[in-house]
Amino acid sequence: MNASVRQVAQPEIKAIRQAVLRPYLSVAECDLPGDEWPETAHFAAFSDNMMVSIASIYHEPPPGSDRIDSWRLRGMATLPECRGGGYGTACLQACLDHVRSKGGQHIWCNARTPAVPFYERYGFRRIGEEFEIPKIGPHYVMEIEL
Ligand SMILES: CC(C)(COP(=O)(O)OP(=O)(O)OC[C@H]1O[C@@H](n2cnc3c(N)ncnc32)[C@H](O)[C@@H]1OP(=O)(O)O)[C@@H](O)C(=O)NCCC(=O)NCCS
Known part of the structure; x- marks a missing residue:
C-alpha cells in the first residue's frame, strides 16, 4: 500500500460521502451540520494520489451531554474496491x-451495525441498544475514552 492521509477541505470529501454513505442524495445535499465549524476537521486517505477514504470529526458532545472534551466522529467511508487496505484506519x-491535539478526551459516533467490529478493533465500545436511522439502517452509539 502506498497510502497517505491529510486534512482536506470539506468540498473535497463530498463525492465519496455521497457515493458510499448517501447514495440516495445528490452530492450537493451531502453537507452535514457542523461541517463548517472552525474546529471541524475532514481527513482523507489517498492511494497513489487518488482519494479513497474519508472521515470527519466535530467538537460536539453526545445528545444530552455537556462534556466539552467530547467529539463526534462522522462520515467514515472507504470506496468499496479499496476496503481492507488500511485507509479507513488511517483516517x-x-x-x-x-x-x-485539541485536548479532547472522548469520541462518540453513531456506528452502522456492520461497521461495529471495525470500531471495536480500535477500542470503541457499544452503548445501549441498536437503533434504526431511516434510509440507512441499524446503528449503535459507540464511544472511546482517549
Ligand atoms: C468501515 C469502513 C470505513 C472501514 O474502512 P477500510 O478502509 O476498509 O478499513 P481498514 O482497511 O483500515 O480496516 C482495518 C481492518 O479492519 C477490518 N475491517 C474493516 N471493516 C470491517 C468491518 N465492517 N467488520 C470487521 N472488520 C472490518 C479490515 O478487514 C482490516 O482488517 P486487517 O487489518 O486484519 O486486514 C469501510 O468498510 C466502509 O466504508 N464501509 C461502508 C460505509 C460504513 O459503514 N461506514 C461507517 C459508517 S459508521
Missing part, C-alpha cells in the same frame, strides 16, 4: 490524533 487515526 480514523488522524481523527483520534486531531482530538488529542
